[in-house]
Amino acid sequence: MAQGYEVWGLVRGQANPRVRRVRELLGEVHLVRGDLLDQGSLISAVERVQPDEVYNLAAISYVPMSWQQAELTGEVTGLGVLRVLEAIRVCSGISASRSPGHAQIRFYQASSSEMFGKVRESPQTEQTPFHPRSPYGVAKAYGHHLTQNYRESYGMFAVSGILFNHESPRRGAEFVTRKVSLGVAKIKLGFERQLRLGNLGASRDWGFAGDYVRAMHLMLGMDQPSDYIVGTGVTHSVGDLVDLAFGVAGLDWRDHVVTDAAFIRPAEVDRLCANPAKAAEDRVRGAGHDDGRGRPGAVVGVRRARGGLVRLRRVVARARVPIT
Ligand code: F7E
DSSP states (O other), rough: TTEEEEEEEEEOOOTOOOHHHHHHHHHTTTTEEEEEHHHHHHEEEEEEEEHHHEEOOOOOTTTTHHHHHHHHHIIIIIIIIHHHHHHHHHHHTTTTTOOOOOOOOEEEEEEEGTTSSSSSSBBBBBTTOOOSHHHHHHHHHHHHHHHHHHHHOOOOOEEEEOOOOOEEETSSSSSSSHHHHHHHHHHHTTTOOOOOOOOOEEEEOOOHHHHHHHHHHHTTSSSSOOOOEEESOOOHHHHHHHHHHHHHHHGGGGTTEEEEEGSOOOOOOOOOOOOOOHHTTTOOOSSSSSSSSSOOOOOOOOOOOTTTTOOOOEEEEOOOOOOO
C-alpha cells in the first residue's frame, strides 16, 4: 500500500471471526468474498476487483494438519490453485486459441520447499527433483506444476516462487519458531515449566517473511515469467533454535524441553537448504528488513499505472490460514 497499491483481500465463510481481526490490523485492505473451494466465487471476485496481479498464498499450511485432513488439503492447497488460475483465465477471455493480451493479469503461486521433501541434492535449486513427504508437499507440487502448465499452455504470466521457511512475529504459534519463542517466554515468566516438542534433529533454512514478500512482488515485475527459489542458503537444526532461544533468556533448554511423540511427523523432511543463486542473479530479492507488521495474505494482485497513475490492486485470499 505504501507503494500506491490498492489491496483487496479474499475472505470466506459466513460471520468469519477472523474478518474483524483483519480489519483491525489492515484497515485499508478492501475485502471481497470468495472461497478456494468454490470456482464461481473466485470468478466473481476477479470480475469485481479487476486485479492486475493475483498472489495465491492460500493454503492449509500447517504440515501436520495435512495428514489429518489429506483430502481437504488436496482440495484447498492443490485444486485451489487450479480454481484461481481458471478464474483468471475465464475473466481474461483466454483460451487455447486466444492468448492473453498485453495488459494481462499476472499470477504468483506460493510454492514451498516442502516439495523437495526427501531431498535429492543439497542445496536445492529450481532444477532439483521433488520428493514430497506429506499430503501438503504433494498438493504444493501439483500447484507448482499447474502454474508452469498454464504459463506454457496459455502464455499466461504465471510464476511459482519456491519459498523456504519464512518467519516473523506474526507467524502462528503452532509453527516451531513461534512455539519455541513463546514457550521460552512463558517458562521465563513462570507460567509454564516445560516445552513439548517433536524432532529436534530436523533442519530448516529460515528467513524473514518481510523480505520474502518483497521477492514475490519483484517476481511479478520481471520482464519474463520465471520460477525462483527464495531462501537464505543457511540451515540450522530445531535443536540449534531451541539452544539459542533458551540461552537468550538465560535458561538451559535441557531443564525444560521434553520430546513428545505427538509432534513427530509420519514422514519427516530432514534437512532443507536453498540455493537462491538464480534469484540473486536476476535481482529478485527482498530489499532489507521491515518492521514485521506487513502480513502476507493468501492471494496478492498488482495493477500497474494507467494514465500516469500507479494503481495497484492486490487480492488477498485467505483459505484456512490462521490470522494471528
Ligand atoms: O516445522 C520440526 C518439524 O511446523 C519446522 C510451513 O510454513 O514452512 C513451514 O513448514 C520443523 C519440522 O514448519 C516441532 O518436524 C520439531 O521439521 O515450523 P514448522 P514446516 O513444517 O517446515 C514450509 C516452507 C511451508 O511451506 C509450510 O507451509 O520443526 N518440529 N518439533 C516441530 N514443528 C512444529 N510445528 N512443532 C513442534 O513441536
